[in-house]
Amino acid sequence: MRFYDCTTAPSPRRVRVLMAEKGIEIDTIQIDLFKGEQFSEAFKKVSPLSEVPVLVLDDGTTITQVNAISRYLDEIFPENPLHGRTLVERARVDSANSWVQMNGFAAGAEAFRNFTPGFKNRAMPGPHNYSQIPELAERGLLRIDHFFADLDAHFESNEYLVDDYFSVADISALVCVDFAKWVKKRIPEDHKNLLRWYDQVNQRPSAKA
Ligand SMILES: N[C@@H](CCC(=O)N[C@@H](CS)C(=O)NCC(=O)O)C(=O)O
Structure with missing residues (x-):
């Protein structure tokens, strides 16, 4: 998996905190929003939304939106569930x-x-x-x-x-x-x-x- 992040931005931080809680480590690529890297042709191919965070699975499937990424990670790494136990x-x-x-x-x-x-x-x-x-x-x-x-x-x-x-x-x-x-x-x-x-x-x- 690959995680597209921007360390200064709040939305991807929500995912980073969840990953830290669960002890998940994922290859991470930084997109510098202040330099406008979200609008680069290379990143637009990853996500035409030009937003971070983005998670790309090993089969190439792209997941955007904090809530969707967080839920996916919580489910494939089920220990210490953060979306509810019942x-x-x-x-x-x-x-x-x-x-x-x-x-x-x-x-x-x-x-x-x-x-x-x-x-x-x-x-x-x-x-x-x-x-x-x-x-x-x-x-x-x-x-x-x-x-x-x-x-x-x-x-x-x-x-x-x-x-x-x-x-x-x-x-x-x-x-x-x-x-x-x-x-x-x-x-x-x-x-x-x-x-x-x-x-x-x-x-x-x-x-x-
Ligand atoms: N609805 C999106 C919003 C993500 C979002 O707002 N990301 C901001 C960073 S906090 C972004 O990528 N901004 C790019 C820009 O301002 O051009 C989600 O929940 O993932």
């Missing part, structure tokens, strides 16, 4: 992970990409160009505040996103909290429950991935 737990992890992606990850991307000068005309990742909308950057910042507040309320009575089970949803949320720093958003000091959870997951060796 049918109901899997559904709840999916639910939590989708919520984090929509309300944390998308909020961070909205705030960052609609504001950063280097992303002029690149307000969305992918093969199509979109101009920045300053109001969306503002809205993204507000959505991050709400994301933090909702997580803080959740962690008042839950150790992790899904009860006391560390899952891929916690990995996604950890990466979102770190991504929010790109737009100068940090967990507010009065969000004690969220700070407790963050310290706990950030101390796992995988968080360095």
Whole structure:
């Protein structure tokens, strides 16, 4: 297998943390997004989406999207499952992970990409160009505040996103909290429950991935 990564980008980091949790090592190729390598003809042959992460299997099959890659790896390396251990737990992890992606990850991307000068005309990742909308950057910042507040309320009575089970949803949320720093958003000091959870997951060796 081959893993197409960019060490500075949050989306592939979600997969890297999962791989570190499971002790998986895969040949990795770095795509430097700041140099625009995602638009090279060579990489477009790998994925016309011009996005990372991408996983290419030994038979040449290409898998794009964080969630699809993470689930595939979790299933072919079944030890220490991170997508749930029962049918109901899997559904709840999916639910939590989708919520984090929509309300944390998308909020961070909205705030960052609609504001950063280097992303002029690149307000969305992918093969199509979109101009920045300053109001969306503002809205993204507000959505991050709400994301933090909702997580803080959740962690008042839950150790992790899904009860006391560390899952891929916690990995996604950890990466979102770190991504929010790109737009100068940090967990507010009065969000004690969220700070407790963050310290706990950030101390796992995988968080360095
Ligand atoms: N929906 C994709 C999104 C991946 C994504 O947003 N990747 C970003 C890096 S975090 C990217 O490749 N950006 C390329 C660009 O900005 O041109 C997924 O979940 O894998």
